[in-house]
Amino acid sequence: QVQLVEYGGGLVQPGGSLRPSCAASGFTVSIYGMTWHRQAPGKERELVAYISSGAGGTKSYADFVKGRFTISRDNAKNTVYLQMNSLKPEDTAVYYCTVRRSDFDYWGQGTQVTVSS
Numbered sequence: 001q002v003q004l005v006e007y008g009g010g011l012v013q014p015g016g017s018l019r020p021s022c023a024a025s026g027f028t029v030s031i032y033g034m035t036w037h038r039q040a041p042g043k044e045r046e047l048v049a050y051i052s053s054g055a056g057g058t059k060s061y062a063d064f065v066k067g068r069f070t071i072s073r074d075n076a077k078n079t080v081y082l083q084m085n086s087l088k089p090e091d092t093a094v095y096y097c098t099v100r101r102s103d104f105d106y107w108g109q110g111t112q113v114t115v116s117s
Contacts (some may be wrong), residue, residue: 001025001026002027003024003108004022004097004098004099004106005023005025005109006020006095006097006108007020007023009095010113010114012114012115013117014087014088015086016087017083017084017085017087018084021079022036022082023078023079024080024099025078028078029075029080029099030053030073031053031054032101033051033053034050034080034098034099035047035048035050035099036050036071036080036082036096036098037097038096039110048082049062049071049082051073051080064090065091069085070082071083080097082095082097084113087113088115089115089116091113092113092114092115094113095110095112
């Protein structure tokens with residue numbers, strides 16, 4: 001059974017850093033592309049970052065996080081991370097990790113990230 005559990009969000013001041021994690025079970029993260037999305041109150045869900053399957057993994061980012069966020073994967077822990085630096089108030093959102101298997105998208109419950117002074 002596929003399960004994704006996000007954790008590691010929180011409250012941080014502008015300019016600060018956080019590293020949410022996504023622990024996966026029921027499948028191996030290294031053989032599937034993994035994605036982080038976010039959704040802010042009153043806004044549509046948007047893609048933040050993607051890491052492809054395979055050794056190393058090719059990474060891609062939304063323009064609004066390029067140079068600030070880094071997606072990575074620990075195969076031994078079967079976990080995907082999102083290192084977020086230079087956070088801005090507009091980064092405030094619930095962050096979700098997702099995986100597509102057999103044409104079905106699985107989502108975790110999300111972790112809240114709040115950037116405020």
